[in-house]
Amino acid sequence: YLNKNEELLSNISVYGKTNLSASIKEELKRALPKFLAADFKLNFKDRYQNKILIAAETEVKEIAAGSKEISSILNNVEFGELDEEGYLIKYFKEQDLLLLTAASDQGLLYGVFALLREIQQENDLLELDLLSNPKNNLRMLNHWDNLDGSIERGYAGKSIFYKDNQLVNDLKRIRDYARMLASIGINALSINNVNVSYQETRLIDDKIEMVITIADILRDYGITTYLSANYASPMQLSSIDTADPLDEKVRLWWKEKTAEIYDEIPDFGGFVVKADSEGRPGPFTYGRSHADGANMMAEALEPHGGLLIWRCFVYNCQQDWRDKETDRARAAYDNFKDLDGQFKENVLLQIKNGPMDFQVREPITPLFGAMPETNQVLELQVTQEYTGQQKDLCYLIPQWKKVTDFDTYAEGENTPVKRIVDGSTYNQKNTGFAAVVNVGNDQNWTGHHLAQANLYGYGRLAWNPDLSAVKITEEWIKITFGQDQEVMESLLRMLLYSWSIYEDYTSPLGIGWMVNPGHHYGVNVNGYEYSRWGTYHRADHEGIGVDRSVATGTGYAGQYFKENAEKYETIENCPDELLLFFHHVPYTHELDSGKTVIQHIYDSHFRGVAAVKELQGHWEKLEEKVDSEIFENVNKRLKMQLDNAVEWRDQVNTYFHRISGIDDKFDRKIY
Numbered sequence: 001y002l003n004k005n006e007e008l009l010s011n012i013s014v015y016g017k018t019n020l021s022a023s024i025k026e027e028l029k030r031a032l033p034k035f036l037a038a039d040f041k042l043n044f045k046d047r048y049q050n051k052i053l054i055a056a057e058t059e060v061k062e063i064a065a066g067s068k069e070i071s072s073i074l075n076n077v078e079f080g081e082l083d084e085e086g087y088l089i090k091y092f093k094e095q096d097l098l099l100l101t102a103a104s105d106q107g108l109l110y111g112v113f114a115l116l117r118e119i120q121q122e123n124d125l126l127e128l129d130l131l132s133n134p135k136n137n138l139r140m141l142n143h144w145d146n147l148d149g150s151i152e153r154g155y156a157g158k159s160i161f162y163k164d165n166q167l168v169n170d171l172k173r174i175r176d177y178a179r180m181l182a183s184i185g186i187n188a189l190s191i192n193n194v195n196v197s198y199q200e201t202r203l204i205d206d207k208i209e210m211v212i213t214i215a216d217i218l219r220d221y222g223i224t225t226y227l228s229a230n231y232a233s234p235m236q237l238s239s240i241d242t243a244d245p246l247d248e249k250v251r252l253w254w255k256e257k258t259a260e261i262y263d264e265i266p267d268f269g270g271f272v273v274k275a276d277s278e279g280r281p282g283p284f285t286y287g288r289s290h291a292d293g294a295n296m297m298a299e300a301l302e303p304h305g306g307l308l309i310w311r312c313f314v315y316n317c318q319q320d321w322r323d324k325e326t327d328r329a330r331a332a333y334d335n336f337k338d339l340d341g342q343f344k345e346n347v348l349l350q351i352k353n354g355p356m357d358f359q360v361r362e363p364i365t366p367l368f369g370a371m372p373e374t375n376q377v378l379e380l381q382v383t384q385e386y387t388g389q390q391k392d393l394c395y396l397i398p399q400w401k402k403v404t405d406f407d408t409y410a411e412g413e414n415t416p417v418k419r420i421v422d423g424s425t426y427n428q429k430n431t432g433f434a435a436v437v438n439v440g441n442d443q444n445w446t447g448h449h450l451a452q453a454n455l456y457g458y459g460r461l462a463w464n465p466d467l468s469a470v471k472i473t474e475e476w477i478k479i480t481f482g483q484d485q486e487v488m489e490s491l492l493r494m495l496l497y498s499w500s501i502y503e504d505y506t507s508p509l510g511i512g513w514m515v516n517p518g519h520h521y522g523v524n525v526n527g528y529e530y531s532r533w534g535t536y537h538r539a540d541h542e543g544i545g546v547d548r549s550v551a552t553g554t555g556y557a558g559q560y561f562k563e564n565a566e567k568y569e570t571i572e573n574c575p576d577e578l579l580l581f582f583h584h585v586p587y588t589h590e591l592d593s594g595k596t597v598i599q600h601i602y603d604s605h606f607r608g609v610a611a612v613k614e615l616q617g618h619w620e621k622l623e624e625k626v627d628s629e630i631f632e633n634v635n636k637r638l639k640m641q642l643d644n645a646v647e648w649r650d651q652v653n654t655y656f657h658r659i660s661g662i663d664d665k666f667d668r669k670i671y
């Protein structure tokens, strides 16, 4: 590979004088010798000579004025098709020149990472003709990090940012993190937990230095810094005794505070807000709507070009399990739908993919597409809170593809979620993707080595949700492990099936929640059955499931546009995979698969455990082929996963065997 491309690669001219151009040069200097060969020499020129030219549009045009060669290609460079952050990489045969260009240095940076990806995959550079614009303007990650260094729902060590209410000493790690995020196209980062407590509230006040330092690092990689803000900040940080969004003192306080932040960080992104949710303060306290609350903060950000990202995870977490009318699944839609059209232009509603909370299987939140005059952002969870906590392998790209491709029918057939949140359906620009990130200060970032693939895949999907899961997965495997065919085949299987395997041995047919309360790892069939969180399976000796139909249940099914509402409304039409989410059925109910519900429960749980053993088999075969530390890391976790799966299988099967009194058709061991 090197032989063929060496000449090209050893003559690179990089133009540009910004901090981003400096990052570009640094990346090339670090990466190329590593990817190619130890004795590989990089011949950098900041004057154009030949071979590879990396320069933004304006510079290319300047060079063309003095170079026949460059001016001869200008007509074949599609500058007009490049968006602000997009890039073009194209080889010109006659001139023997590889051009990487973009409208901005940010685009160039993404282009350089794309070029490096091509090289890592050993793709032929002479074939390159690649124009790529991000489909989403906002490509964000949310940290749930606290200043004491802990991470809410973190499974890969402590925070990479904070320790003992200070910044960590090793800022280099933050820089490496920024490099990693830029390489997958992330352009926005909120750096503290959405549950903002005392210390974190001070980030917009006497602890702003910490934010400035982080923002300075992230900026070099095109990443904008956001903060999660405490809705009641004026009450903690000033003598004002209210957070009423219509109170003049409160409004003024936010305006002044926000202006102070922008004095220090002129390109500050804005705030992420969790209000009136799980005990957090919010406008409901003052009898005001979420539009009042969001607009008040958005108004403070507006003169500085900042965004206000308001989360729709608002529900009653004080429910009585005896109450069968209240349905948590309805909450986002019920709380927000009627506010459509009332939010300011710089308000973005951030909506979780499902109506409950990142379960292994949930329907898609019906609010997507239901607010045509409101900017919507899709929220995913990369950190594996309910999906194995980075002990169990659960590769989530296939799940997310189901979400992004889900047809809402908002504007008739073919209005998928991805076309709502990329702004194209309703012609919006303040839209995109956000996700709770899965990294910590573990050496390999994500605890489980293979959990890196979730982060990688998230970035790639946020850039282009049309990429297939297979394409993303193959890419990750190649750039992480190289070209070996056996490694590719084994890992492809392991990753692509892991979500359905996890679903098999955990909670069946969309019911969710049979986890241990609090930390949410491992099985506990009734863990949330009699609690206040609105998360019930309603199993008795005859049947299981929650009736969410309009006809006889909570009416949740009716929140969808007609085509989906009709599909979910009846037991006959509802797809098996979500049957128990939408309906209460007897254990003897026959699924589309021809099995009864109870037999499905038994079969899927036995199958799930068997499949984990197969995962182990695939991985063991790779022992000689992957780095020994990585091998051990994954091996150890697969053992934990097997223990976990066995426990899930036996408790779930035993519970439903006891309660239904129906035997397994195949007479397997149930305790």
Ligand code: GCU
Residues within 6 Å of the ligand: 152, 153, 194, 195, 274, 278, 313, 357, 385
């Ligand atoms: C889940 C999670 C919480 C988190 C919340 C949120 O409920 O368990 O830790 O704070 O989601 O998204 O705000």
